[in-house]
Amino acid sequence: MRVSGVVRLLSLIFAMVATWIFFRSYMSFSMKTVRLPRWLGSAPKETRVVHTKCSNSKPCPANFFAFKIFSGAANVVGPTLCFEDLVIMSPVKNNVGRGLNIALVNGSTGTMLRHSSFDMYSGDPQPLVKFLKEIPAGALVLVASYDDPGTKMNDELRKLFSDLGSSYAKQLGFRDSWVFLGAQDIKNKSPFEQFLKNNPDTNKYEGWPELLELEGCVPRKTL
Structure with a gap:
């Protein structure tokens, strides 16, 4: 074979090898920089925000009511009572007061029955006694303290709350937090x-313990 023929053959082989290397490098670069994720497959999945009643940490099962109760914070921020996604009492609604804030709910239907606040520092405890004695059968009772729930708490009131299932009503005192x-x-x-308990050594706020948050699922009362 002539020298010129050998040169042409080597040139052809070199061109083919160079083309192959270029093509391989280009495809590798393309796959790394223009990968399908951005267009098709790996786009971030849509984040679904699951709404829970009263913004609770988890939803309630069927035949259960969702609720959330916040006590007041010192004597500055009032309490909030929410039941089945309905805020019954709160500072925003301007229907809370110093002392005990109480809402009654029908335990079968979840319908709000009535609510009120009772001044337990300088008020008369008898309206609260009357309120508790008139609670209808099957009603649920939501309670949140604000500022001072205990100064006017007498033995009759402690027994009425204990009969509603409270474990702490008997020791409730001056400026305690309670939900x-x-x-x-x-x-x-x-x-x-x-x-x-109101304790100067452990209080989060000056003169008051920290606010309390209570949430959960209460079973629907079946008739």
Whole structure:
């Protein structure tokens, strides 16, 4: 074979190898920089925000009511009572007051029956006694403290709250924090209750313990 023929053959082989290397490098670059994810497959999945009633940490099962109760914060921020996604009492609604804030709910239908606040520092305890004695059968009782729930708390009131399932009503005192959900005709103590004693050594706020938050799912009362 002539020298010129050899040169042409080597040139052809070189061109083919160079083309192959270029093509391979180009495809590798393309796959790394223009990968399908951005267009098709790996786009971030749509984040679904699951709404829960009263903004609880998890939804309630069927035949259960969702609730959330916040006590007041010192004497500055009032309490909030929410039931089945309905805010019954709150500072925004301007229907809370110093002392005890109480809402009654029908335990079968979830319908709000009535609500009120009772001044337990300088008020008369008898309206609260009357309110508690008139709770209809099967009603759920939501309670949140604000500022001072205990100064006017007498033995009669402590027994009425205990009969609703409270474990802490008997020791409730000056500026304690208390949240509670009980029921008329309850057979045992309620599992829905939190309590913090006013203690200068442990209080989060000057003169008051920290606010309490209570959420959960209470079973619907079946007739």
